[in-house]
Amino acid sequence: MENWVDIADVDSFRVGTCRTVEVGGRQFALARVADRFHLVDNTCPHRGTSLGAGTIDGDFIFCPLHGWAFDLNSGSCLDRPEKSVKTYLVELRGGKVWAKLGAFAAKQN
Ligand code: FES
Structure with missing residues (x-):
């Protein structure tokens, strides 16, 4: 599971909410939809x-x-199509939210 990082507990997140998470000094917005x-x-x-402080x-x-x-699936901005945010792969394993952060995550270990 190279470059995958445990970023949150599933049970700590209510449906329809988001928050800022930090990995190695870098911030991401994590959101739960259903x-x-x-x-x-x-x-x-x-x-x-901070988008993590949004709704x-x-x-x-x-x-x-x-x-x-911003579309959470693609990162595209509805208001300004030329302004998008990067999205990351996320998986649920054992009650945890894991994110594939690529080369960035590898530097944290
Ligand atoms: S700072 Fe996000 S829409 Fe203006």
């Missing part, structure tokens, strides 16, 4: 606000500052 989890970069590409509606996360909406 029984699915999504992980995207935490920094809003508009003015840098969830359906498969979208809304920035808390100006309300731009």
Whole structure:
């Protein structure tokens, strides 16, 4: 499971919520939609606000500052298609949320 990181407990997350998680000093926004989890970069590409402090509606996360909406599946921005956020693979294993963070995660070990 190279480059996979345990980032949260499933039971600590209510459906329809999001929060900021930190791995090795880097922040991500983790969101729960029904029984699915999504992980995207935490920094809003508009003015840098924390998306983890935003709100969830359906498969979208809304920035808390100006309300731009980002698709949690693709990272694309509904308001400004040229501004997207990076998404990461997430899996549930043994009551934990695991994220594949690639080369970044490998540097943390
Ligand atoms: S800072 Fe996110 S929409 Fe403006």
